[in-house]
Amino acid sequence: MNSMDTRLRKVTGGKVYASDFRPRDLAEEGWPSDCAHALLLRSRYVDRPFKGLDLTLLPADLRPDSVVTAKDLPQPPYRNQVSAKNVQALLPEGEIADYLGQPVAIALYGDFVRFRRAAQELREDAGPVIYGPPPAAAASSGTDPGTATEQQAIEADLNEWTHRRFTGQVRQAHYLLDHTESDGYSVWNRGRIDRFDGTSFIRDDRPDIEADQLFQSIEAETADPTGTQVETTTFTQQTDPAFLEPEAGLAWLDRTTGVLHMLLGTQSPNGDVLDILALLGGPDHPIVRSVKLTSTDCGGGFGGRDKSPFPYFLALAAVFSTKPVRLAYDRREQFQGGLKRHGSAVRSWVRVGPDGLLRAVRSFIVLRGGVEANLNGPVLGLAALHATGPYRVPRASVHGIVVERAIPAVGSMRGFGIPQVVFNLETALDRLAVTRLRTDPIAFRLANVLRPRDSAHPGTGDVDLAGTPLRFHLANAEICAAALHHPLWTGRDDARERVARRGDGTLYGVGFACCMEAYGTTQDSVYSAVRVTEDGRAEVWGQTIDMGQGARQSLEHVAREVLGVPTAARLGVVGPFERFAKRLKDLGAHTDPAVKISLNHGASSASKTAFFHGHVLREACRALLRLRLLPAARTLLEEPGLSDEMLLAAWHDGAVRLDGRPPIPLAALVRELRRTGRETYVLAHGYFCNGWSQATFRDGGVEHRAFIDALALGHAPEDDPPPLPPQGPLTPPPSRGPGGDTVPRSLYASAGHLIGVEIAPRLGTIQVVDAVSFLDAGDALLPSALAGQVEGGLVMGISHALHEELPPETGTGPFVNLDRYRLARYADVTGIRRETVFVPLPAEGALGAGQPVMRHKGIGEATMTSVGAAVANAVAHALGHTDDRCWPTRTPIRLADLPLPTDGRR
Amino acid sequence: MQEPQTDLDLTVNGVRHHGRQVPGDMSLVHFLHEDLGLTGTKIGCSIGECRACTVAVRIRPGLPPVTRQSCMTSMRHARGWEVTTVEGLETDGVLHPVQQAFLDGDVFQCGYCAAGFAVAGSVVAEHARRKRDERENGQGGQPEEDGEGRQEEGSQDTRDLVDTVLGPHVCRCTGYERYREAVHAVALAAQDGHRAGTATAERPPAVTGTPPTAAPPLGNRAVSTVPRLSAEESQRLGYTPMFDDPTLELIRLLRDGAEIEHSLLVQYLYAAFSVKVPRFLQLAGWPSHRYGGRPLHLMGVAIEEMTHLDIVNSLLVALGSAPHLGRQQFPYEQDIYPFDFVLEPLSLHSLAKYVYVEASPSAVDPDQQHTPEDRAFVTRLYEVLGSGPAPTPPPNQVGSLYRKVTRVLELLQRREPDRLDYPAWFARLDVLREEGESEHFTLFRALFEGTHPALLGGTDVWNPDSPDHPVLPLHHASGLPPSGQPVPDETVPVLRHLSNLHYWAVCMLLDQSYRRRGQFHNAARRHMTGPLRSLGTALAQRGEGIPFDTFVAGYAPGLGDAENLRLCQGMVRQAAVAQERYARHLPADYAHTCALETLWELSTA
Incomplete structure (x- = not known):
């Protein structure tokens, strides 16, 4: 199928x-x-x-x-x-x-x-x-999680954590960065901080005095009242993924x-x-x-x-x-027992110099987790890594904690902790630019965005919060520039005036927020397999699954692009890849300490298909072409001397089409392979961690170098085919810095949203009426599917910002359903004036020199991440930027929390 | 209690299924899934909120189809319906234009909501096509030659229709716009007559169900033919009826019954909202949306009172009488019961009343208690009721009323054996009595005695000063604005006013629905589980109760059927106007689409 x-x-x-x-x-x-x-x-x-x-x-x-x-x-x-x-x-x-x-x-x-x-x-x-x-004792001490409100509890946790106090076993994530000098403190240069033990930061099981000093130095800097800075405390609510099929x-x-x-x-x-x-x-x-x-x-x-x-x-x-x-499950059980997204409290200090450039960011993050039975640690790690956003911050001190509670598991929902910190940082920067610097908030961002290494000028690039040099493509600057000149932005004050002249009390405002969001995981290990059949088709086996993001269509598209024939993909495959991994482990080349290529099997997330799974499948298809289909073509053409290049140039629509010769379709090649007992199935493994792994394989006199590290030829997945021995050592990607730890992340996609809202105090509503999504997606694998993701991500972001709120009794029983958990329905979000601006990739693709040309990035989550903050900034603009209270500090944003200029306040 | 089996008579995608029984409390979607094996209709929430389970329904052949949430429709209400599911949208292997448009426009992502959108879209297309037919047949509407303005207006009408029908749907993946555009394009094409392919939105079912014959109208039997009540008949009745004509006597008793059930329903609802949440949600049960089974909390009892009201009104209609949705304004006079009935928060005293009124006579007769526990219970009951060792006047429990109804119905059966499906009515009345005397009684007794699981671990729970007391002291006040004055622009008065409007709309919808074979039951239910629930919760958070004022005009004040339908529309429209006028006071979970959807549904009647 x-x-x-x-x-x-x-x-x-x-x-x-x-x-x-x-x-x-x-x-x-x-x-x-x-x-x-x-x-x-x-x-x-x-x-x-x-x-x-x-x-x-x-x-x-x-x-x-x-x-x-x-x-x-x-x-x-x-x-x-x-x-x-x-x-x-x-x-x-x-x-x-x-x-x-x-x-x-x-x-x-x-x-x-x-x-x-x-x-x-x-x-x-x-x-x-x-x-x-x-x-x-329990009855009187109020251990019932329902006793304090969620809001009170998380505020208390944040206050404690801001003073670096915590109780019990908690998960922590710390990033301390000093990029004012090339060998300054960072994860890249020193390695990862394990924890704060109540007195000191601990790295490699020892107190890290340098980290302590940097922390204190940034603390002192942000406590200095003479500089320009904002302190911002924000809260985002716990949400339910609310996928429609329980x-x-x-x-x-x-x-x-x-x-x-x-x-x-x-x-x-x-x-x-x-x-x-x-x-x-x-x-x-x-x-x-x-x-x-x-x-x-x-x-x-x-x-x-x-x-x-x-x-x-x-x-x-x-x-x-x-x-x-x-x-x-029925819906009530799903609400009761299903995974949720972490609620958050974030407090940050953002400080800027007289030149309008960021000097330091200090940030404390509290995520409210459930019982530890899911992905609290990774979500926290990613939230912390994104706390300084797509900005060049010379000195940063970011500290996150997950508070585990006796409620059902809170997990890895779309956005993976990042929307929570983006809401804080992006509203903070907006307020800093408008109320302190009195400058255009997008221009301010543009002056401060991170830029990747310029291939023409090596050594010029920025680093992320972990200190990892940004080797790969980023479009932060392009996105801010495009937003800065967009008519929705340049005409925002006029539009606000126009709506005010309606005289019905409606307020209009435009806001912007952006992010750069890591896609993939820390170490992406991907398997893929493809087989060609005698009826001239291809079958694909993939680990990813389709949950609406179009994974099946995407993988079929990739195989079809290379092989030119109709394809059917089987997803969520368990079995052949695990057996292959076992064989590779037994051989030991990947686990060699000098190589360290992960052979794990990852989960499916919305941002992984195009870049990761697509790449390994493409490599598998190419290997099948070069190692089996082209040799068979030479035999059928009786032209043993034809080069790969000539044959590949003649490969169109699933056939070798040489001038003056009848085309040789895939079906004929497969029959020839079958006749000679040769394989029609290929399985590949690739690994990405700050770059793709590489290896060279030789078969039948063909030397095949590819951005994968394992390859097997066989007849069917059940055959459990043995890996082809690589020629020479495997080439792992440069995954570690001088500090010796694997880089947390190296791939980022940039995104931004310009949002126009109408606030109707008379109706008590905030409605998104304009939305422009700016995306660094690369070339769309499937343009319609990508556009669909952009629309859906926008609406999910709006729904989180304006609608969703879990009733307090969630978890205590099957009491919550979609009647009380109101997510954005058709009637709530249709009619938005919408536009998408795609930022094109340069010719060398997302990765640049020394890497395969990758034309797609992972943006399944970035489509949503900056929406909430952009809505909040639009609300602030609509309210006239009169004072700090115009910027909403919690989601869902409710009019009752805002300083309305008229008597329409509730 | 377990619903009795109900006779199956349902046409699904043109195939009639009948001649056997199915559980009456089974939901339509479960019947489709588990009995017919049609799993195309999806379950998202099971309470009619997300619309993944939408099917198209004609409750009678020839009526235009409307959307229905199959998850909140029980089989006992679906008799005689024609249902189209997503599996039935294709015609002769050709996709319905809506299905084709969904594929062509890449409108869905995970696709789980697509079936509901497709069926809803097909209903929109069918209404658009009917509009064209009416136009072509000269039944209103203006010809297209009228110029662009008219066309644009038509297009806006279509847009409004699309938005109304799709408005409440939930999709978690997409931005909805593609659904909107796809359905709009198909509706416009249907309206303008160039329909894609050969698919048709409407297909007569292969076999249509025969509508049951209507009850003979009252008054077509001459007075002289009404025999007088014999002594033997009188003896069998066990009481002296007011009327010799059993029909008249039944109507008297049933209207009484309707009023009692309605009053109990309202009181239990009121009490449910008085329960402290979240700690005692299990006792309140107001997130419940159930269709059968024994009641385990206040909402469960209220829902059963709702079904009792349903049985009583259906029997009234079967007897040729109007349904009865009226009730007295509280408090009730003391001559009906040995105590006041008022809208009040749950308390030991109110529980004692509920125990008493739901009991079988023997269960509260001091002389019929055989264990020390039972004797202590009855003693305590009368203590709390403050009415001495035994009540005076004599017990007037609900169950006794239905015993009378059953006996008068037996009399009618002897006199007119072919008039009604008597065994079915006896069974339903048995259910009704049994639910009250057994299940409601058991629940209220457990609450009264503090043994209900929701009260576990608490001490002195009915003492308002106890930390384990499960009740908020709700304040009750009328929601009627002072005559000639506007509703104060403050949250509590607005919430009260809007609760009244929805409550009255529910009563009017139910009145209409009983006259039309349950046509608006879903709509009434939507108002209760949507806006009314949301308003009740918001009021309770402010220490206020739902006013449940009675509407002085009654719920069918019109001269005839058409007028009553219009008046019902008027009430719903008033709710729509008020919800916009007072929008800023409304709680976040208030369902704004509810009234608009009902207006559309009423317009199709």
Whole structure:
């Protein structure tokens, strides 16, 4: 099924998503047609022990056929944990829950009608889940997370953290930068700071006096009242990814083979399989031998399906069910148990010199996390790395912390911590420019943006907050320049006047914000495979998944660009790549300390397809052409002397088309390969960390140098083909600085938004009416899909800025739904006057000399990141920039918090 | 309690499914998924908010289709409907123009909401086509030759129609504009008559359901044919009816019943909003949107009262009577019950009343208690009620009323055995009585005694000074502005006023709906779970209750059906006007699209 078929199914009601499938749909794969239904019973309290289940409280006909509890998970073989060590999958009797909503049991029902009736009752009132009384101390000390409001709690945390006080085990991230001299302090030059221990920064297990001194020096500088600076404290709310398809899946343990079959829409198929095997005890499990995961398209993801706990419970249900089982959250359970985006509190001091250039930024970040069962650490790290934005900041001191709480996991939602810090910095800079410097806020940004290394003038480039030299393309300056001259910006005051003259009290304003957002992960290890078939088509196997970002179409497009034939992509593939990784590990070339190329399997995020997966697939297709298809063409043409260059030049639309010769289509080449027993399938691994890895392969006299580090030729994924031995050593990318640590990030995409808002005090509304997205996306792989992402990212940003707010009881029960969590609906956001400005890439592409020419960047998240801050700055402009209070300091932005100039204030 | 099975009679994508029973509380979308295997209709929220589950419905053949949320439609309400799902939009293998436009325009990303948008888009296209047909048949509208201005106006109408029907839809991936443009283009094409391909938006089902015969109107039986009540009949009834004509007696009793159910519904809703949240949400239950099963919290009971009101009004309509949505202004006179009924926050005293009114006579008869616990419970109950050891006047529980109704209905059955589907009505009345006397009683008794799980761990919960007291002392006041004066431009009066408008709109919609085979049940429900819930929450946060004033004009003040429909539209329009006038006072989760959508739906009737 290719992307055309999938899209057709999506508009005709065919089966696409995990929630569409029932076991009877999988009969061809051997599934029995019966279906059991599973329901999670969850703890409602974190202040009193769970005492067990009393199912007699249920009407007799609604009692489950069987129940799985922690008692059913003896250790070994089971390891009753979800990814983090301190969080149990199922809460044992007698214990207090690790977090609100922690499952205590899985109830299994043999038929749907009973299941649904029981689910309806149990979802509303888990009366059969019995608790003991709260311990006296807990009852009076207010450990119930609902006691203090979210706002009060995070303000208190921020105040403590700003004074570098914290309690308990917390995750920290620190960046201290002194770029006033070439060997100044930075992660690049010195290595990573592990933590602050209450007295000193600790690096390599030792107090780092230099870091302490730099911290104090910047602290003193920003405490000096004589300079020009702003102090800014902002808050962003916790949000739900709110992908429209609640998590759902099917699983069946085939007891004859020990294969646990799962059908699931997940962003982390590989990680899920590994985690499930660990939960079940790996090879020690008495029945389960392996997990066979079938990935489906997701009805939205946005990070909320990246290492979600859902697959654990589906797997457990199946292991204890005699027949295939379906687990499908309803929306209330999704709100209760699904991953969320961190709420944040950020306090910054931004200081500028008399020349209008930034001198120093000092920033404290508090992210409000949940129980540590997801990606708190990486999200915090990325938030901290982006705290100085796309700006040249000579001295910076940035300190982040994640406060873990006993609520469901807060994870890696789209933006990955960056929108939270961008909201702070971009409103701060706007206010600094307008109220302190009295200058154009975009011109001020333009004077301060980071610029990449100029290939004509080596050594001229800037560094990011980690001190990493910016080797690759950045369009910060181009984006600010384009916004500065955009009519929406230049005409903003006139437009404000025009709307004011309407006389109905409506206020209009325009704001700008920008960002540069890292795409990919710290170390991107990517596998891809392609096969050509006798009917002249190509099949692609990819690790990424499609959650609406167009991954399937993109990969098919890449293969089609190189091979010129219709392609169908299979995504979320688990199996062949893992076996290949095992072979590579056994060979040892990648893990050699001198090389250190990661062979891990990453998750799917919206910003990775075009750049990472697209590249490795392209290399796989090229290798297949050079090592197999072109040699076959020479044979069929009976022209052994034809060079690769001539043949490649003649390769159009899936055939060799030499002048005066009949075209030789791919199908004929495949038949020839088959006839001679040669391979039609190629599997490749590539690695990016501050550049792509490289290697040379030789086969049949052809020497093939490519920006990948492993290659295998075979007939089919099941063949488990051995890697081709590389010629000479693998060439790893330059991933480490003098400090010895791997660079946090090296790839950034720039983006910005100009937003026009209308504030109607009479109606109590703030409405976005104009929006220009500025994007450094490179060439669009699929222009329509990219434009769709730009529109969708804008609306999600607006929704976060103006609409979404989780009710306080989220997590305590299945109480929240889309009626009270209002995300932007059609009626809220249609009719915006919209435009997109794409900043073109230079001829050498995103990476420059010594690297492959990459024409695409990852912008799935950058489309959204700066929207909230731009809305806030537009609000400030609409309010007349009369004083500091015009800049909203919290999202969702509410009129009640703002100084309206008329008596229309609530 | 578990709903009885309901007779299946549903036409889905042209195929009629009938001749068997399905659970009455099963939602339409689950029936589509699990029974028919049609999984194209998506579930996003299960409460009718996100519109992923939208299907097109004709509740009677020939009516124009409207959008319905299949997740919030139970099978007992879907009898006789014609439903089109996304799987049924194609005709002879050709995509519906909306589907084609969605593909051509790359309008969706993950696509999970696409099915709902496609069906809603097909409904828009169908309405646009009907408009053209009306125009061509000279039934109003102006010919296109009228010039550009007229065309633009038509285009704006179409734009408004698209925005109204799609307005509440949720998509998390896209910016919505592509959906908007695609549906608009298809609607314009349908309206102007150049439709892409051969696909048609409307297709008559292969077999159409036969609408049940209407009840014979009242008054077509001569007085002389009404036999007098015999002594034996009177004995069987167990009480002396006011009328010899069982129809008249039934109408009297049922209108009484409707009023009681309505009053209880309003009181329980009021009490639900008085519960402290989030700590006692489990007791309030107001995020609940359920369709069956036993009630586990105040909202669950209120919802069941709603279904009771439904049964009573449906029986009234089946008897040829008008539905009855009226009720007295609180407080009720003491001669009906041994105590006042008022809108009040939950308290031990109000719980005692609820326990009493929902009880079967034996459950609160001091002489029929056999265990020390039961005896203590009954003693305490009367203590709290302050009415001495046993109530005077004698108990007047709701269940007793329905016992009478059942017996009069039996009398009617003997007299006119072919008039109604008696077994079905007896079953529904049994459900109604059973739910009250067993389930509501059990719940209220558990609350009264403090054993409900939501009260777990608390001490002295009904003492207002206890930290574990689950109730906010809501203040009740009328939402009616002083005569001739505007609603004060302050948040609380505005919230009260708008709550009244939505409450009255709900009553009028229900009145219309009972007369039209449930046509506006969804709409009424939307107003309750949307704006009214949001307003009630916002009022409660300010220590105020929903006023639930009665509307002096009643809920069907018109001369006839058409007039009543127009008056209902007028009420909804008033809510739309007021929500704009007072927008800045409205809570963030107020559903602005609700009234507009209802107006559209009313316009299709």
